[in-house]
Amino acid sequence: MIDVHTHVLPAIDDGAKTPEDSIKMLADSFKQGVSVCVATPHAIIHSNDDIDEFVNRRKQAYESIKSMIDGSEYGLPKLLLGAEVYMDNNISVFEDISKLCIENTDYMLLELPINKNINKNTAEWVYELTLKGIKPIMAHIDRYVGVFDFTEMFSGLDVKYQVNAARLLSFGGRRFVKDLLKYDNTFVFSSDMHNLTFRKCNMQRAYNKAKKQIGDITDSLFMENANNLLKILK
Numbered sequence: 001m002i003d004v005h006t007h008v009l010p011a012i013d014d015g016a017k018t019p020e021d022s023i024k025m026l027a028d029s030f031k032q033g034v035s036v037c038v039a040t041p042h043a044i045i046h047s048n049d050d051i052d053e054f055v056n057r058r059k060q061a062y063e064s065i066k067s068m069i070d071g072s073e074y075g076l077p078k079l080l081l082g083a084e085v086y087m088d089n090n091i092s093v094f095e096d097i098s099k100l101c102i103e104n105t106d107y108m109l110l111e112l113p114i115n116k117n118i119n120k121n122t123a124e125w126v127y128e129l130t131l132k133g134i135k136p137i138m139a140h141i142d143r144y145v146g147v148f149d150f151t152e153m154f155s156g157l158d159v160k161y162q163v164n165a166a167r168l169l170s171f172g173g174r175r176f177v178k179d180l181l182k183y184d185n186t187f188v189f190s191s192d193m194h195n196l197t198f199r200k201c202n203m204q205r206a207y208n209k210a211k212k213q214i215g216d217i218t219d220s221l222f223m224e225n226a227n228n229l230l231k232i233l234k
């Protein structure tokens with residue numbers, strides 16, 4: 001599986017607290033069948049300086065676990081660097097914004113505000129990002145069901161959608177996924193893991209449940225769609 005949304009880097013956001021946590025989270029994820037994991041720390045960007053500051057902090061966090069990854073006695077997924085970029089302003093105006101794309105790709109994970117007052121210009125901002133060649137993946141769209149109609153908001157735009165695997169495991173998960181599949185769009189399921197306890201990696205449980213409920217399309221949702229976007233696995 002490919003997990004495009006994780007908070008696995010240490011001491012950079014509300015995810016892993018220590019390098020040891022990071023390694024344990026990665027090892028757990030690998031044990032569950034994840035072969036590629038994208039680290040997507042929260043990024044709140046209001047200037048070009050914020051981008052540089054974020055990229056430096058992310059580099060430090062990555063370097064604090066790099067030697068542990070290299071010398072790990074556990075099997076670990078391949079780790080790529082990305083960001084979960086908060087869309088509370090028109091981030092397309094910042095010259096260096098593409099530095100926040102997932103490593104070696106044009107894809108960027110974008111997080112929308114959860115409140116009902118989501119800015120009416122959001123779709124325009126997303127459109128402007130696409131004009132810069134950035135390919136948006138909207139994070140955990142399951143969170144916005146009943147808040148606004150995301151398919152209507154982004155209709156006509158080339159955006160992909162990420163769904164938290166936990167949604168499948170919650171009440172009504174099967175119906176939720178079946179409803180999603182009616183849309184002609186690309187969905188990728190990921191963990192959005194933050195820790196080893198209440199927001200841990202749940203990819204294996206979600207995959208197994210989906211496989212029973214919706215069959216072979218599960219492989220597209222948990223791996224093939226993400227691989228078609230990111231071109232990671234041969």
Ligand SMILES: [Fe+2]
Nearest residue numbers: 005007084192
């Ligand atoms: Fe997240």
